[in-house]
Amino acid sequence: MTTHIENESRRHFLRGMGGLTLAIYLPTTLARTATATGQPGALAAGPVFEPNAFLRIGEDGSVTVIAKHLEMGQGSYTGLATIVAEELDANWTHVRVESAPADAKRYNNLAWGPFQGTGGSRAIANSWDQLRRAGATGRAMLVAAAARKWGVSASEIQVSNGVVTHSGSRRQATFGELARAASEQPVPAEVKLKDAASYKLIGSRIPRKDGASKTNGTAVFTQDIHLPGMLTAAVAHPPLFGARVKSFDAAKAKAVKGVVDVVQIPSGVAVVARDTWSAKKGRDALVVEWDDSKAFKLGSGQILEKYREMAKKPGTVARKQGDIEAALGGNARIFEADYDFPYLAHAPMEPLNCVIRLGKDGCDVWNGAQMQTQDQRLLAELFGIPSDQVRINTLYAGGSFGRRAAKDSDYVLEAGNIVKAINGRAPVKLVWFREDDIHAGYYRPIFHHRLRAALDRQGKLVGWHHRLVGQSLVTGAPAPFSGAVKNGIDATSVEGATNLPYEVPNFMVDLHTPTDIGVPVQWWRSVGSTHNAFSTECFIDELAHAAGQDPVAWRLAMLEKHPRHAKVLRLAAEQAGWGQPLRAGASGERRGRGIALHEAFNSVVAEVAEVTVKQDGSYRVDRVVCAVDCGIAVNPDVVKAQVEGSVGFALSAAMHGAITLTDGKVDQSNFHDYVPLRINEMPAVEVHIVASNANPTGIGEPPVPPLAPAVANALAAATGKRVRKLPIAADQLKA
DSSP, X not given: OOOOOOHHHHHHHHTTOSEEEESOOOOHHHHHHHHHHXXXXXXXXXXXXXXXXXXXXXXXXXXXXXXXXXXSSSSHHHHHHHHHHHHHTOOGGGXXXXXXXXXXXXXXXXXSSSOOOXXXXXXXXXXXXXXXXXXXXXXXXXXHHHHHHHTOOGGGEEEETTEEEETTTTEEEEHHHHHHHHTTSOOOSOOOOOOGGGOSSTXXXXXXXXXXXXXXXXXXXXXXXXOTTOEEEEEEOOSSTTOEEEEEEOHHHHTSTTEEEEEEETTEEEEEXXXXXXXXXXXXXXXXXXXXXXXXOOOHHHHHHHHHHHTTSOOEEEEEESOHHHHHHSSSEEEEEEEEEOBEEOOOSSOOEEEEEEETTEEEEEEOOSOHHHHHHHHHHHHTSOGGGEEEEEOBOSOOTTGGGOTTOHHHHHHHHHHHHTTTSSOEEEEOOHHHHHHHSOEEOOEEEEEEEEEOTTSOEEEEEEEEEEOOSSTTOOTTGGGGEETTEEHHHHTTTTTXXXXXXXXEXXXXXXXXXXXXXXXXXXXXXXXXXXXXXXXXXXXXXXXXXXHHHHHHHTOTTOHHHHHHHHHHHHHHTTTSOOXXXXXXXXXXXXXXXXXXXXXXXXXXXXXXXXXXXXXEEEEEEEEEEOSSOSSHHHHHHHHHHHHHHHHHHHHTOOBOEETTEEOOOSXXXXXXXXXXXXXXXXEEEOOOOSOOOOOXXXXXXXXXXXXXXXXXXXXXXXXXXXXXXXXGSOO
């Protein structure tokens, strides 16, 4: 099998032949993938070892790191490779990265059990110790090979920048020169890992491994895959969630030049053509009659009305301490606030797509796979074949933000159903267009929050009650996702609410989870923290002002048991010049500064926003100062990029983001009405990383939650008006 790829990519691939392999299982499909994607994937000559599955060294000196986590723009390939290369003492210019095959036994996500997948900002944290040992094992075997070859003690040998040296005899050899001999060495049971003081790559701003290919166009995404005889499919999805195909007339679609078939599948009707444009034209010409008798038909406003009624009654308790009833019923001052959050689309720059080929020896899949094990399971069930015959070739993904991590593998299974419907006679590339992504995608759920708090006469927070109403992301989902539900509480709904860091003697969080809302929902970048950070940090800020306290000082007084949070909060405030007057705006403009603090995925982030508001309520965010504690910053430049990207992503949602429904139908369709942040709206962003020797924690998602509350608190400081719903519209801020 061959595919159309760049000749230069082929040359890179061929140069990797031969050498040492450490515990790497490469099914035939991965060798095919290397050719298909232009990413390295050559099989190394020599025996296979089993201490780990993450490293291959070629006789040409190339060091290939096998990445079990998806690279979707977040820099995981660079971070994972850095960890291995550090312990290996490799030359960074010789290091490359290859996607792991779908094999949960070898590439298990350590946080999820026997399951391979990427999510929860865990790529680096999940692999930290595992990959350090992988690199150290390779180094030890190279050293042992050199010691045997030169007849010297291994303790006398040094390794640096891909070269093994014995200074006493002035002998040296490259990794490539030692690779074959190293493959004959026994795998050490134990290896010594470096201490942080010895790091040369970790903590340094070294170039990303995907930067060049994504700049020069040689990086391969799903849309770049072209198999012999491949067909392209576009699907007509129902206009209402829960509707089904009643009948369809394919005549007009088949009349479109290039269309070769029209088939019904569980999710709609697929038009299969020889190219993408023909598939789209045929899909648009298709006549479908839908059965909407069981469809969901409420509007988003009606959903929120329902939620507000539910919030008047007690929910299932997620956390309770002290006597919240007494605290809210005593002589303290009581404050209340309700917050509303809309549905949000993920809208990655690369809409969903997938290539599947079915043959006698199984099924080959090419896509930016985020949940390989789930995709394998469901495709195996669909085709009636063993899971190990579903060979998933993970390519680069142009963003995800949670969308490609679908619990039901929706778009992958959709591609599989199309292949099955045409009896596997040709490979099929499924393409979703932007309108498909907005109309038929999964969404961050609508939520309603009701908060009540009590302040004593000294302005101390003595009672806190937080009630949430919103759809569960994981109730009824298969393992490992279902593990997030315990005692009727979906942990993803209340994260960021139940673990509030502030010391409050009387505290309760309870939750309502409606089960009759038929809108498909999916985790969205930073999951429950997306809404919980906003309600908690906005309410905390409001209470600080009610107590007559500075918002930073008031927070710090409640963080004595959380020094990590306090340190991050102080750093952000200091770097932002908290307490110093802001530069005055133009005539009629009001300016304000606000702060927010939040922990997500074991990382702590504080952000300070500066805003300018005009008389008509229009506003701009001028500056955002971020402080982050994510443990060891494996690559500070990638960490900074993730924080900056998070600010832009979160600000898009705060200023514009809303998926609305009218009679059950999604109102938005593309970027003209589901508006992303424009470049002229992007504020200046400063990132300050707390120095740490602790193990790495998440960074892809944690900077998202504090942004919106920091902006809302800044707007309140400028206008005196509290924002209680997102997105933040100008009419909420008019003078």
